[in-house]
Amino acid sequence: MDRIFEILGELRKAGREVFRVESPVPQPYASVDPGHLRVELAAGAAAHLVVLHTEEGTSALDIDLSEGAQLELTELFLGGTFCETAVRQGARSRCRMTTVLLAGANVVYRIELEGADAENNLGGAFLLGGREHGVVKLHTSHRVSDCRSDSTVKGVAGGEAVGEFSGLVYVARDAQRTDARQQSRNVLLSETARIETMPQLEIYADDVKCSHGATVGQMDSDAILYMRQRGLSESQARRLQIEGFVGDIVRRCGVEPLGEALLELAAEKLEKL
Amino acid sequence: MENNMLSVKNLHATVEGKEILRGIDLEVKAGEVHAIMGPNGSGKSTLASVLAGNEKYTVTEGTVEFLGRDLLSMSIEDRARLGLFLGFQYPVEIPGVTMANFMKLAVNEQRKYRGEEPLTAAEFLRLMKEKSAVVELSSKLTSRAVNEGFSGGEKKKNEIFQMAMLDPKLAILDETDSGLDIDALRIVATGVTKLHTPQNATVVITHYQRLLDYIVPDVVHVLYKGRIIYTGDKTLALKLEKEGYDWLINEYDK
Ligand SMILES: Nc1ncnc2c1ncn2[C@@H]1O[C@H](COP(=O)(O)OP(=O)(O)OP(=O)(O)O)[C@@H](O)[C@H]1O
Numbered sequence: 167m168d169r170i171f172e173i174l175g176e177l178r179k180a181g182r183e184v185f186r187v188e189s190p191v192p193q194p195y196a197s198v199d200p201g202h203l204r205v206e207l208a209a210g211a212a213a214h215l216v217v218l219h220t221e222e223g224t225s226a227l228d229i230d231l232s233e234g235a236q237l238e239l240t241e242l243f244l245g246g247t248f249c250e251t252a253v254r255q256g257a258r259s260r261c262r263m264t265t266v267l268l269a270g271a272n273v274v275y276r277i278e279l280e281g282a283d284a285e286n287n288l289g290g291a292f293l294l295g296g297r298e299h300g301v302v303k304l305h306t307s308h309r310v311s312d313c314r315s316d317s318t319v320k321g322v323a324g325g326e327a328v329g330e331f332s333g334l335v336y337v338a339r340d341a342q343r344t345d346a347r348q349q350s351r352n353v354l355l356s357e358t359a360r361i362e363t364m365p366q367l368e369i370y371a372d373d374v375k376c377s378h379g380a381t382v383g384q385m386d387s388d389a390i391l392y393m394r395q396r397g398l399s400e401s402q403a404r405r406l407q408i409e410g411f412v413g414d415i416v417r418r419c420g421v422e423p424l425g426e427a428l429l430e431l432a433a434e435k436l437e438k439l
Numbered sequence: 440m441e442n443n444m445l446s447v448k449n450l451h452a453t454v455e456g457k458e459i460l461r462g463i464d465l466e467v468k469a470g471e472v473h474a475i476m477g478p479n480g481s482g483k484s485t486l487a488s489v490l491a492g493n494e495k496y497t498v499t500e501g502t503v504e505f506l507g508r509d510l511l512s513m514s515i516e517d518r519a520r521l522g523l524f525l526g527f528q529y530p531v532e533i534p535g536v537t538m539a540n541f542m543k544l545a546v547n548e549q550r551k552y553r554g555e556e557p558l559t560a561a562e563f564l565r566l567m568k569e570k571s572a573v574v575e576l577s578s579k580l581t582s583r584a585v586n587e588g589f590s591g592g593e594k595k596k597n598e599i600f601q602m603a604m605l606d607p608k609l610a611i612l613d614e615t616d617s618g619l620d621i622d623a624l625r626i627v628a629t630g631v632t633k634l635h636t637p638q639n640a641t642v643v644i645t646h647y648q649r650l651l652d653y654i655v656p657d658v659v660h661v662l663y664k665g666r667i668i669y670t671g672d673k674t675l676a677l678k679l680e681k682e683g684y685d686w687l688i689n690e691y692d693k
Pocket residue numbers: 454455459477478479480481482483484485486495528
C-alpha cells in the first residue's frame with residue numbers, strides 16, 4: 167500500500183473539481199479521494215489518470231473526451247467508496263479503463279459512446295473476503311454508428327463476501343456496425359461466498375456484433391493438486407491460481423511500476439481470502 | 440536394506456467407496472528402474488495418485504515407507520519436497536500462471552524444506568535454461584502459462600522439464616510416453632535416461648515397449664484388478680507387447 171502511495175506521489179496531481187488536459191503527449195496524473203471531479207480532455211489530448219479511492223464516502227468522476235482524445239484511466243478502491251464514473255466519448259476517442267476493487271466498494275460506470283469510431287476498453291477485477299460486499303455496475307451505451315466497446319470484469323469472493331456484477335450494453339437504433347463485447351467471469355473461494363452476475367444486452371440496431379457471457383466457478387482442484395505435487399503449499403497454490411485469474415487485469419494499467427505494485431497489493435489481500 | 444527407497448506393503452485404497460487397490464506390494468531401490476504395465480482401468484494411475492498423496496483416494500490398509508519415512512502420514516507437498524515426483528498422465532493447465540513463477544516457488548519450497556537458501560534470480564534462470572535443454576523445451580514455452588495451450592507432446596516434455604528442475608529421488612511417470620510422436624518420444628525418453636542416477640529411482644507406467652527401448656527397466660510388473668499379478672525382467676515387456684495380457688489374466692481370473 168505504501169508503495170502505491172509512493173508511486174502516486176511521484177505523479178502530477180490532477181487537481182480538484184476540474185482537471186483539464188490539452189496536451190497531446192500523455193502524462194501520468196494522480197488523484198487521491200477526488201470527491202467530485204470533472205475530467206476534460208480537449209480534442210486530440212491524451213493523459214493517464216490514476217485515481218485512488220480510500221474513503222467510505224461518495225465520489226463522482228465526470229469524464230469528457232473530445233474528438234480523438236485518449237485517456238488511460240486506472241481506478242483503485244481500497245475503501246467502501248460509493249463511486250459513479252461517467253464517461254462521454256466523442257468521435258475517434260479512445261478510453262482504456264482499469265478498475266480494481268480490493269474492498270467492498272460500490273462502483274458504477276456509465277459509458278456513452280457519442281461520436282463515431284469511439285472505442286472503450288474496460289478491465290475490472292474485484293477481490294472480496296470476510297464480510298465484504300462489492301458491487302460493479304456497468305452501463306455501456308452505443309449512441310452512434312461504428313463504435314467499439316470491450317469489457318471484462320473478473321470477480322473473486324471468499325469468506326462470506328458477496329460480489330455483484332451487472333452489465334448492460336445498450337445499442338441505439340442508429341448505432342449500426344457496433345462491436346460490443348462484455349464478459350463477467352467469477353470464482354468463488356468458499357461455500358459461503360456469493361457472486362451474482364447479470365449481463366444484459368439491449369439492442370435496437372440490426373447490423374451489430376455483440377457478445378456477452380458470464381461464468382461463476384470454483385477453484386480448479388486439479389490445478390491445486392498439480393501445484394502441491396510440485397511442492398507448493400495449498401495456500402500458495404490457491405494464491406497463484408487466483409493471481410493467474412485476475413493478473414492480466416490488475417497488471418494492465420499503463421503507468422509503469424503501478425501494475426506490479428497493484429498485483430503485489432492484490433496478492434497480499436489474496437493471502438487473507 | 441539401507442538403499443531401499445520405496446517400500447509398499449499390502450496397500451489397499453478406495454475411491455467413492457469402491458476398492459481400486461487391493462493389496463499392492465512393491466519394493467524400489469535406489470538406482471533401479473521399474474516399469475508398471477497392465478490393462479486399462481487396472482489401477483496404475485490410482486497407485487501413482489495414492490503414492491503422491493491425492494486426497495481423493497482413501498487408504499484402507501497397508502503401509503508405505505519412502506526414504507525411511509511413513510509416506511502415508513505426509514501431505515502431498517511434503518512428499519514432493521522430500522523428493523517424490525509424479526509425472527501426470529494428464530498434466531493440468533493453469534491459466535495466467537507462468538512456468539517461471541511456478542517453478543521458482545516449487546524449487547524454493549523444496550530448498551526451504553531441506554534447510555537450503557532460496558536460489559537467487561540469476562541462479563534460478565541458469566537452472567531453468569540448463570534443465571529446459573534436457574528435453575529441448577523452447578524458452579518460448581517456459582515463459583508461457585503452465586501447460587496452457589501446450590500440445591499433448593509439449594505437456595509431456597514439460598513434465599520431464601519439471602522433473603529435471605526438481606531432481607527427485609523417486610519419479611513416477613504415468614504414461615509419459617502416451618500421445619508422443621517418434622521424435623518427442625525419443626527426446627522425452629532420453630531426457631528421463633539422462634536424469635537417472637544410481638542415487639535415484641524411476642517408476643514408469645506405460646502401455647508400450649517402445650519407451651522401454653530407451654529406459655531399460657530392471658523390473659517389470661503387471662498390475663491387474665488392483666494387484667501386482669506378475670513380476671519379471673525386461674523381457675516381460677516384450678512378451679506382453681507380442682502376446683497381450685490374456686495369458687496372465689486368464690491364469691489369474693481362474
Ligand atoms: N475418482 C474416481 N472415481 C471413480 N472411479 C475411479 C476414480 N479414479 C479411478 N477410478 C476407477 O478406478 C479404476 C482404476 O483407474 P486407474 O485410472 O487407476 O486405471 P489405469 O490403470 O491408470 O488405467 P489407464 O491404463 O486407462 O490409464 C477404474 O475402474 C476407474 O474408473
